[in-house]
Amino acid sequence: MSYPANRLPDHLRESDRAAGFEVTEAFERFSQMNDIFTRAFWDERVKSEDTEAFFASYRMEAAPRRGDGFTQKDFALRNASWLISDLISERSCEEGVREGFQGAIRADTPVAPEQAELQSPEEEAAQIKAIAKLFGADLLGITHRDDRWHYSDRPDVRVMEPIANDLPEGLSHVIVMGHAMDAELVETYPSALAGAATGREYSHEAAIVMQLAAYIRNLGYNAVASMNDTALVIPYAIKAGLGEYGRNQMVLTPEFGPRVRFSKIFTDMPLAVDGPRDLGMKAYCEECDVCAVACPVKALPFGPPDFGQEVAAGSQSTLRGVKKWSSNAEACFSYWAKLKSDCAICMRVCPFTQPRTDSFGKRWYRLATGAYGARGRAVARKWAARRAKPRLRPQEWWARLRG
Numbered sequence: 001m002s003y004p005a006n007r008l009p010d011h012l013r014e015s016d017r018a019a020g021f022e023v024t025e026a027f028e029r030f031s032q033m034n035d036i037f038t039r040a041f042w043d044e045r046v047k048s049e050d051t052e053a054f055f056a057s058y059r060m061e062a063a064p065r066r067g068d069g070f071t072q073k074d075f076a077l078r079n080a081s082w083l084i085s086d087l088i089s090e091r092s093c094e095e096g097v098r099e100g101f102q103g104a105i106r107a108d109t110p111v112a113p114e115q116a117e118l119q120s121p122e123e124e125a126a127q128i129k130a131i132a133k134l135f136g137a138d139l140l141g142i143t144h145r146d147d148r149w150h151y152s153d154r155p156d157v158r159v160m161e162p163i164a165n166d167l168p169e170g171l172s173h174v175i176v177m178g179h180a181m182d183a184e185l186v187e188t189y190p191s192a193l194a195g196a197a198t199g200r201e202y203s204h205e206a207a208i209v210m211q212l213a214a215y216i217r218n219l220g221y222n223a224v225a226s227m228n229d230t231a232l233v234i235p236y237a238i239k240a241g242l243g244e245y246g247r248n249q250m251v252l253t254p255e256f257g258p259r260v261r262f263s264k265i266f267t268d269m270p271l272a273v274d275g276p277r278d279l280g281m282k283a284y285c286e287e288c289d290v291c292a293v294a295c296p297v298k299a300l301p302f303g304p305p306d307f308g309q310e311v312a313a314g315s316q317s318t319l320r321g322v323k324k325w326s327s328n329a330e331a332c333f334s335y336w337a338k339l340k341s342d343c344a345i346c347m348r349v350c351p352f353t354q355p356r357t358d359s360f361g362k363r364w365y366r367l368a369t370g371a372y373g374a375r376g377r378a379v380a381r382k383w384a385a386r387r388a389k390p391r392l393r394p395q396e397w398w399a400r401l402r403g
C-alpha cells in the first residue's frame with residue numbers, strides 16, 4: 001500500500017474528511033527543489049534573464065521604469081518593507097540555509113531546562129493564541145503535525161542541491177498564524193508598490209513567529225519557527241480552521257479573504273487543536289471564475305478541482321495525488337519575472353478580499369457563504385460585480401499619503 005493508505009493515523013483521516021481533502025494512492029511528498037522559486041535557480045527551463053532580474057530587483061539592481069507603480073519610490077518602499085525578513089533569511093545562507101524560506105528559522109534562545117506548570121491543553125491553547133495576537137498575529141489556529149505536507153527535501157542554497165529537511169523529534173503540534181496584508185496596497189496590484197504589502201507581512205511574520213517560538217522555548221518546550229520553509233502551510237491553515245482553499249491557490253479566510261499570509265510553529269507543547277471548518281467560501285468558489293478570468297497569463301483553472309490536469313499537467317511544481325485547484329506555476333512566475341515584482345491580481349479581484357465595512361458588503365457575504373443556499377450564492381455572484389472596485393492607481397495611493 002502507498003503512503004496515505006497505510007500510514008495515516010485515524011485523527012488525520014478524520015480531519016481529512018472534515019476538510020474535504022481527497023488524497024490518493026498517487027500522493028507524493030513535495031520536494032522543495034520543485035518549488036517554482038527554487039527551480040528558478042537550477043532549472044534551465046525556468047531560469048531566464050527575466051528571473052535573474054526579478055531577484056536582483058529586490059536589491060535595487062534593476063532600473064526602475066516609468067510606468068505608474070514601478071518608479072524608484074515604488075521599488076524603494078517594496079524593498080524596504082522586506083528588510084527585516086531579508087536580515088533573517090540571509091544570516092545563514094553561507095551555511096546553506098535561507099531561514100524562513102529554504103530551511104526553518106534557527107532558534108536564537110535555548111529551551112529552558114525546567115518546564116513551566118501548565119493548565120489544561122484548552123487553556124494553554126487559548127493563552128498561546130492571545131500571546132500571538134499580542135505580538136501582532138491576526139489569525140490563529142492549532143492543528144496536529146502531518147508529515148505529508150512536509151517537503152521531502154530542501155535545497156542547500158549554496159549549491160542548490162537537495163538535502164534532508166528534518167525537524168527535531170517530538171514536535172507534534174503546529175500553531176498556524178495569519179498575517180493580514182494592507183488592503184489599499186493590495187488594491188494596486190500589479191505594481192512594485194503592491195509588493196510592499198507582501199514584504200511588510202514577511203517582515204512582520206518573521207518577528208512574530210520568532211517571538212512566539214522564543215516564548216514557548218522559555219516555558220521549557222521546543223518550538224521551531226517557520227515561514228515558507230519546511231512544510232506547505234496551506235493544508236495546515238485549512239486543518240487549523242483558518243479558511244478554505246480557493247481557485248486562486250490561496251486560503252480564503254472569513255476575516256480577510258485571501259489577503260493574508262501564513263506562518264507556523266512546530267512544537268511539543270501540549271495544546272488543544274482546532275478543526276477544519278465549512279465556511280461556505282469554497283462552495284462559492286466552485287461557481288466563480290473571477291480570478292481565472294483576470295489572470296493575464298491564464299495560469300488558473302476554470303473547471304472543478306482536479307489532480308492538476310487542467311492547467312498544471314506535467315508540471316513538476318504541482319503537488320501529486322491531492323484533488324484541488326492547481327495553477328500553471330511556470331506561466332504565473334514568468335509573469336512575475338517580466339514585471340520584476342510579485343503579481344497578486346488574483347488576490348485583488350477576489351470578492352472576498354475587499355473589506356466588508358458597509359451593510360451591503362455584510363449582506364453580500366451572508367449570501368455568498370450560503371445563508372440562503374445556492375440561490376443566495378447566485379445573487380451574490382451578480383452583486384459581486386457591483387461591489388468590485390477598479391485597481392487603485394499607484395499614483396493615487398501616493399497622493400493619499402498627503403491626506
Ligand code: SF4
Nearest residue numbers: 246248285288291350
Ligand atoms: S475570485 Fe472567485 S473563484 Fe477566485 S478565489 Fe475568489 S471566490 Fe474563488
Ligand code: SF4
Nearest residue numbers: 295299332343345346
Ligand atoms: S499571481 Fe498573477 S499571474 Fe499568477 S495566477 Fe495570480 S493573477 Fe495569474
